[in-house]
Each structure stands twice: as structure tokens, then as C-alpha cells.
Amino acid sequence: MQQAITETADASSRTIGFILWRTKQILANREDVIAVEIPSRATLYRLFDKLAVGTHATGSARTRRSINARPSGPFGEVPASAPGELMQIDSTPLDVLVRLDDGIAGKVELTAMVDIATRSITAAVLRPTTKAADASALLARSVTPETMRPGWPEALRMSRSVLPHRRLLSMDERLEHAAARPVIVPETIVCDHGKVFISNNFRASCRYLGINLQPAHKATPTDKGTIEKTLGSVATLFAQFVAGYTGSNPDRRGRRLEYGQLWSLPELQSLLDEWIIAVWQTRTHDALRDPDAPRRAFSPNEKYATLLQSCGYVPVPLSGADYVELLPERWQAINAYGIRIKYRTYDDRELNPFRRQHSGVTAKKGLWEIHHDPYDISRIWVRDRCGDRWITVFWKHLHRVGVPFGELAWDRACEQVPGGTEEQIADAAAALLRRAHDGPAAGAGHPVKRSRRDRRVAARTQATVTGRKMPDPPAPKALPGEEADPELAEVIPLGLFDPLENPWRPQ
Structure with a gap:
């Protein structure tokens, strides 16, 4: 037996x-x-x-x-006596339905990072599907102050909290309008073997910020029990109070939730950020008890203020170029026609000196380092090692699409146009998003039916580009000895996101 x-x-x-x-x-x-x-x-x-x-x-x-999976002997624990000395990161589906674009109801994934010494949730991101770029953005949010947003109570300001705001402000001017969430720079991050966290992009982001990445043992959640418990606490203390809560399993799920009042993804993200500041950071934690007085329990903000007296604070401001550094990278050749990624061609006059040339990186066989945003395929960035700068290169057929979209919509368009040209796929992707925006259109007396997958792809794509802004594509530059074309058409602004404008500055 x-x-x-x-x-x-x-x-x-x-x-x-x-x-x-x-x-x-x-x-x-x-x-x-x-x-x-x-x-x-x-x-x-x-x-x-x-x-x-x-x-x-x-x-x-x-x-x-x-x-x-538990060890047979006594439980071990790595001590952390300073903020950022040891942090843990993980991702899990959030038990809440959100209303995506076009009325689609779907679940999202929560990716969060917790500091072991203070039990502070330094950053949390909600996405329809977590990608390596989201994990990298989580690092940037951890070292960036959370600014106050319209509608938030004044009591959530850092100046009104137990955090030493006046002392920190003398070292970091970004904290002037910051909310009561500590800014913690990670030294070591423990993660599992999810493809998002062991990806080359996330590892490169950690190296760029000087962070030691420590993967846990496979199939051993006890190696990062703190973040596992924290994500469970988010479901208990926050998710179950949100409209559209689905429960932790089908046995606990209600009926017809998708037809009820649901929050949009940006609204739910704002609610989560406010809850972390108002509830989690001010709630006493059993693991933060004073060793000399065990009856005294600290909140994460109180513990951070206490440890700050002995550990100090060093600000890490990020520029727009730092943001590009955190995006996924790939290595490709610059050909005569430009750069091709998933049947998309990117080209610009600034690439002329580098076409069919060796990049100087022998370890990558002379290929060029390229960074791209999976949620915005309108442009890529090529590293110019000689000039120590990033070259922004736009998609050749950007004029065919009036709204930003990511690789999810592009891959779906490729499936619908098998063997199609780049122009046909671009038109198909634009038509998919246009149909989602316009809604069902009457044709010959019958409404046009779209597959559920088309609607889901369009909704999840729109959820990742909401609020992103980008300036106009630059006009072509005249070559030496060549006059500029005086009859160039007026460039229509696309309203997309430009990371080189330093998105981390306080608003």
C-alpha cells in the first residue's frame, strides 16, 4: 500500500x-x-x-x-538584510476577466517582482500574454519612481507616507511627485525556468543593469516561495474584490461573467498599481517582525525606511537609450534591401554605410545587433558601434497601416495569406484591426462575421498599444549633390510610441 x-x-x-x-x-x-x-x-x-x-x-x-517537492530536512533560507539584495520574479494568470477591445472578455497574466528584505512589490505588470519585453519593462519599473496619477488620493504621496521622502528627494529629484512605493535596485533575482525569464533578452537586460540572475531548480517552486505566496495573496486580497473575478479553478467560477461589467486592461492595471501603494505597502507582514520585539510587525514601507538608515540609496535614472537596451535583441545582416524580420523589410538612408558590411563583432559572425519591440513592429533599432548610437529604422510599408500593431496580429495575418507578399500581409493585418475597430458591417443585407480568433487577436493587440505614442516618420534625407524633392506628400502623424523620448521621466 x-x-x-x-x-x-x-x-x-x-x-x-x-x-x-x-x-x-x-x-x-x-x-x-x-x-x-x-x-x-x-x-x-x-x-x-x-x-x-x-x-x-x-x-x-x-x-x-x-x-x-518539499525537502526532507529543515527548510533553508537565504538571508536578505538590504533592499534589493535578493528579489524574486514570477508570472501567473490573474483570476479576473477584463474587457479587451471589440468587447472580447479574456484573462490576463500578472508578472510581479518582490523584494525579500522588505516584502515590497516593486513592480507588477498585466499583459494578455507575458513576453520577454514585459519582464524587462518590469526591471525598469522597479528602479523608476511610481508617479502620482490623476484621481489618486493625496494620502498616497510619498511625502505623506512613512518613507523618508525629504531625505530621498535631496538625492533623487524624480521623487518630487512620486507615490508611496519604494524604488529598489535589484542585485540578485531568483526566477523559474519559464521561457520569458530564461530568454536571451531578459538575461541581457539583467547584465545591462548589473543584476545577477539566479534560476531556481526545475519544478521546485519552494526555491522562490516568497513570490509564489505573494501572487497568491494578490488573488486573495485584491482579485476577488474586482468585477469579473473567476475564482482559482472552474469549480469556483460563476456563470455568465463575460457578460457582466468588466474593467479594461489599462483600468485594471491602474487599480492594481493603486492597490499596491494603498494596501500592500502599508499592510503589516508577519515576515517583517522585529527580532528584539516579535510582537511588533512592520509594513513593507516601514521596513524599507528602517533598512534605508544602514543601507543607503543610490538612484538609477534610465534614459530613452536605456529603454531600447532592454528590448529583445536579434543579430542579422544589413543587406542591400535593408533588414528583413518575419517577411517585413526595414530600410533607411542611414543604413547606406553599413550595407553588406561586417559589424566588427566576430563572435556574431559580423552580424549587426538589432533591438525590436514585439508590441510595435513599425520600427527597429540598429546599434552603430562606431558612433555609439541607435539608428531608428522604420518598416518599409508603414504607410499601409494607420495604427500600431505587434507580432501577434502579424503572425495571424500570415496564416490568413499563406505565401502572400509582404504588401498583402501588411494589408491583411491592417484590415484585421480595421474590422475590429469598425465593428460588424452590413453587406448585402447580412452582417460580416469574424472568427473568434480574429477578434481575440485584434483585442489583445490593441490592449498592448493603448496609450503608446510615436512621432512622425522622418522625411527621406537628400543625398550629397541631390536636391530634396519639393513635392513630397505631407506626412500624416501616426501617434505611436517613441522610446528615445525618455518615457520614464515624471509627467
């Missing part, structure tokens, strides 16, 4: 009757056993009750796996 109970560690949950049946099968298959008198059913049940204590053999499979 002990062997039968052990076999259930990674298997699906079954009843006691199956364990008893499996016990008899194990006995029947043993060659050294000639005859065994099986006790009564009541006796077998009593034996099971004794042997299955603490194993969760017939309960939740998730709890059973967690129990089996």
Missing part, C-alpha cells in the same frame, strides 16, 4: 478504492509472495488512513506535487 501511495505523487488524483485495487495488483505481481490473506475492507481503510497521513494521496494533485 505504501508503494501504491507513492505512485500517486505525479499521477492524477483517484479514490481510496483505486489505492486498494492497486495494492492487490502489486501483491499479485510479486513472485516471492505465494499467498496472502487480504484483510477486510474496513481494515484496509484504517490502514490507508495511517499510511496516507500528510501525503494528500486522494486530494488535490497540485497540493500533492507541492508536498513531494
